[in-house]
Amino acid sequence: MSIIQKSATEQLALLQSGEITSAELTQAYLERINAVDTSVGAFLRVESETALAQAVKIDRKRKAGESLGKLAGLPVAIKDILCTINTPTTCGSRMLENFAPPYNATVVENLLAADAVILGRTNMDEFAMGSSTENSAYHPTYNPWDTSRIPGGSSGGAAACVSADMAPLSVGTDTGGSIRQPAALCGCVGLKPTYGRVSRYGLIAFASSLDQIGPLAKTVEDAALLMEVLAGYDPLDSTSVNIPVPAYSESVGKPLENLTLGVVEHHFGEGIDPEIESAVKQAIAIYESLGASIKNIELPHADYGIATYYIIAPCEASSNLARYDGAHYGYRADQAEVLAELAEDGSDEGPLVRMYRKTRSQGFGAEVQRRIMLGTYALSEGYYDAFYLKAQKVRRLIRKDYDQAFEQVDMIIGPVTANPAFAKGEKASDPMAMYLEDLYTVTANLAGVAGISLPCGFTENGLPIGLQLQAAPFQEEKLLRAAQMFQNATDFHTRRPEIS
Ligand code: GLN
Secondary structure, eight states: OGGGSSSSHHHHHHHTTTTSSHHHHHHHHHHHHHHHHHHHHHEEEEEEEHHHHHHHHHHHHTTTOOOOOOTTTTTEEEEBOOOTTTSSSOTTTTGTTTOOOOOOOOOHHHHHHHTTTTEEEEEOGGGGSSSSSSSSOOOOOOOOTBBTOOOOOSHHHHHHHHTSSSEEEEEEEESTTTHHHHHHHOOEEEEEEEEEEEOOBBBBOOOOOOOOTEEESSHHHHHHHHHHBBBBTTOOOOTOOOOOOOHHHHHTTTSSSSOEEEEEESSSSSSSSHHHHHHHHHHHHHHHTTEEEEHHHEOOGGGGGHHHHHHHHHHHHHHHHGOOOOSSOOOOOOOOHHHHHHHHHHHOHHHHHHHHHHHHHHSHHHHHHHHHHHHHHHSSSSIIIIIHHHHHHHHHHHHEEEHHHHHHOOOOEEEOSSSSBBBTTTTTHHHHHHGGTTTTHHHHHTTTTTTOOOEEOOOTOOOOEEEEEEEEEEEHHHHHHHHHHHHHHOOGGGOOOOOO
16 A cells, blocks of 8 residues: 555554654655645645655654644645635635735644644635536535536545545545535545634635535544544634544544434435445444444425525625725726726716726626625625525524434434436536535534534445534534444445546
């Protein structure tokens, strides 16, 4: 087994014992990226020079006997939505093509303090809006298991790079499923933490009340290791919660006793791919054989999840994205073009307004414009009560459903997606079909609870299937332990795609 095929936890042990250096490990990943990323497209930018320099620095620190952070020498890829000082951070958008933030996101600071090596920036749907990574303004990402298919989204690059052994760990974001869904479709582990568990400072906002940052990895223990570094209170994010971060990587191996798992009946049956249904049901049976008790539960308002999410998320997005006006940030329409256009159409619209309009229509892609229009509409006078306020009320009911469920069970078990990875282009012209990809994931964001996706099988033609576990707020430790129990009893996480 080559070094890049090992898990991050195994690599860390080899780094600590001196069997490999961080420079060697980083170099091995850079070579792998060179060899396969032309067919996957997981990265927007590979930061070879800074990564190698950082690796050499950490190797030196180790040699000198200095104290090292928890990820010392491990390469990590980060979604291009996290601000990194003086380094381009595009959010997958033309709007931010030349944006280099003046500060680091807190999670980036955490990674650097843990002595991780930042390998590069992964591709994503523009402003994290999408489920296939086809909405990136730069290029699509392809699923490493079948490059005619999509990897999921919006953190498609983050999932694909881990799945294809181009990085041992990556950081993604999940507003309605963007960590869990691509993790499921690419056969890796992805954790969406509780709202408030990880600081959002320096995360470019999509829908602020739903966004969370989380880890993607090949194994549950690797996800636990990265989660330990990402999580924590941050005075710079007023929604971050001040409770201690458990040592996830130490407790992850301890199985849970008397585990009760809730199954939601309407997760199955109509609409779900039969191969996914059977893999998830087998996973439930495996938990039973491990001593878990299974209980049928209901989330009565979950059916309204998609409708509620697709009002609240666009409303917040329309407000968050108002700042991209050509005056404050990023792209600005060409002044001469603006004036020429005004002269030509004889409009009495002022040049400033036309500049705003042109900047936004040129800088944003179609899906982002659609969301802004949806959100602006739902927030406008006369519609606010009918849409936004009503959606907020349903959101409250969804949270109540979860609260009641977690009085009866420790976790909820079910599918991540209704279908395996679909063909590129298959849903690109049908926004509703694309939105339905998030059927099983959006409710966790609306309720603010934690969720994890882990590999639980493959379809007949070799596409990965994900299993979702959801737990009450701040129960990530239990979630990871339960996931690890399943991983110990199965070998799905050990399979890797063959990429030519
Ligand atoms: N697919 C969902 C959307 O397009 C979720 C995206 C996300 O979690 N960032 O809004």
